[in-house]
Amino acid sequence: MESADKWNVRTKENVSEILELAAIKESDLNAVTQCLYPMQDHQIDDLILLEVDEHILGALSEGDAISFRGNKHDNAALCTQTRTYEIREAEISNSWLLVPNLKLGKATGVGKVTERTVEKCNVKKIFNSYYEVKETKPDLSSLSTLLDSSSFNGLEYESTIDQNALYSWERLQNELQASDYELKQALSDFLIADLDGYLRLISFDIEARSLNFMLDYFGEQSWELDEVDKESTYECLKELIHEPVFDIIFKRYTELSTKTKDDGSPLYMYNEKKCCAMIAKVLLAASPVTEYKEFMETWSIGIPEKMQVKKEYLYGLALVTYNTSKMQKEIVSCPEADLPNNIHDRLNELFQIKAKWTVEEITPYIMRFTKGAMNVNALLTKYARCSTKNGIKYYGSKHGK
Numbered sequence: 001m002e003s004a005d006k007w008n009v010r011t012k013e014n015v016s017e018i019l020e021l022a023a024i025k026e027s028d029l030n031a032v033t034q035c036l037y038p039m040q041d042h043q044i045d046d047l048i049l050l051e052v053d054e055h056i057l058g059a060l061s062e063g064d065a066i067s068f069r070g071n072k073h074d075n076a077a078l079c080t081q082t083r084t085y086e087i088r089e090a091e092i093s094n095s096w097l098l099v100p101n102l103k104l105g106k107a108t109g110v111g112k113v114t115e116r117t118v119e120k121c122n123v124k125k126i127f128n129s130y131y132e133v134k135e136t137k138p139d140l141s142s143l144s145t146l147l148d149s150s151s152f153n154g155l156e157y158e159s160t161i162d163q164n165a166l167y168s169w170e171r172l173q174n175e176l177q178a179s180d181y182e183l184k185q186a187l188s189d190f191l192i193a194d195l196d197g198y199l200r201l202i203s204f205d206i207e208a209r210s211l212n213f214m215l216d217y218f219g220e221q222s223w224e225l226d227e228v229d230k231e232s233t234y235e236c237l238k239e240l241i242h243e244p245v246f247d248i249i250f251k252r253y254t255e256l257s258t259k260t261k262d263d264g265s266p267l268y269m270y271n272e273k274k275c276c277a278m279i280a281k282v283l284l285a286a287s288p289v290t291e292y293k294e295f296m297e298t299w300s301i302g303i304p305e306k307m308q309v310k311k312e313y314l315y316g317l318a319l320v321t322y323n324t325s326k327m328q329k330e331i332v333s334c335p336e337a338d339l340p341n342n343i344h345d346r347l348n349e350l351f352q353i354k355a356k357w358t359v360e361e362i363t364p365y366i367m368r369f370t371k372g373a374m375n376v377n378a379l380l381t382k383y384a385r386c387s388t389k390n391g392i393k394y395y396g397s398k399h400g401k
Helices: 012-021 054-061 143-148 155-160 169-175 180-187 204-221 230-237 243-253 272-286 292-301 343-353 359-369 376-383
Strands: 032-038 067-069 077-079 084-098 117-123 125-136 192-195 198-201 254-260 266-270 289-291 318-323 328-333 384-389 392-397
Touching: 012 117, 067 169, 143 169, 143 198, 169 180, 192 243, 204 230, 204 243, 204 272, 230 243, 243 254, 243 272, 272 292, 272 328, 289 292, 292 328, 343 359, 343 376, 343 392, 359 376, 359 392, 376 384
Parallel strands: 032 117
Antiparallel strands: 067 077, 077 084, 084 125, 192 198, 254 266, 289 328, 318 328, 384 392
16 A cells, blocks of 8 residues: 555556566556555544344345444443344454445456556555454343332322433433343333333332232122223222223233124233232232142132132242141242343252252243243253153253252
8 A cells, every 4th residue: 555645656657667577467457557545634433344244234234223232331232123242343364444436356447458547546444453243142131120210109109209210212222232122022021111201110019909909890890701891990990000000901911802892892801820920929929938728728819709720820930849847838939030140040040949840840930041943942951951750851950960
């Protein structure tokens, strides 16, 4: 690359002399010679070289949003609409030059000419490093912490909420290093209502109390599970449950019924599993360890007559264990949300709590780590040891007995 000094610009004669010294015939070359010069008066500092994979390239080609996310103390993360990438700087063994409008290959062949053409090309930037990307799972461990400080505990407590602690969708996008799709998936694990443009986590007490009101009204009406009237339920409870909160809780615990009202408007059906699990969570919060028969009786009393409790509804919430010192079966609280976010640490803790697990028991605790071909069975094959007893498969520590 040449100096940009105006007294050192290559001429046709200079090029001919250099080719002669190099024993290269001009006739073997195309007729255009391009000389590179640095742009000393126009240094470009706002360009980086970024490696992309097929997904990122496709997203750029389709005009999708590509963004860097995170706070200033975070390492940079690149996010497409559906994936998150960590970014690392890597050195280039040979400098790479960015030269706009540089002619390549056939573009320098101009047919039969008698004289060589010398063109000046400016080097816009010299790269000695680039940024490589690697797809990664987003770290959303702080999501619950961010939302918890502004959780909704009832209209009577709204005046105590710090406005600076409120998060809109745009603020979460900027601060959390995750694609929009992954962030929405994570938010779906929580009970969140949009209150005045802010995403508000509904507190456990409000969720439990509101659902209890709804199920009590359901019982009073003697409806079938698939004959729930949303409008009638809200009209009765509107003085007790804030409307946006009612809507999000009703959506969480019901699904559309195949039945309709006389005017054709929809009816809904309570999800027995979700409703029973929530009542169980309330009981477990009050008493983390309870004798099995006592718990099941109390649990059955706490739900509407049209519903029936099942041990499977406790998966992901509690374990059925045998207390050898008391010689009795017990229900022990073990919420999935309280376990480590790392698959290795989580399984280690699970196998310390209980040595052997069936697939059905352990699935709710490791479901969040599944992705693509890495389903629950694949995770257990990779990280656990399988054994069979009385025809039932159990999984335990890979390094246990």
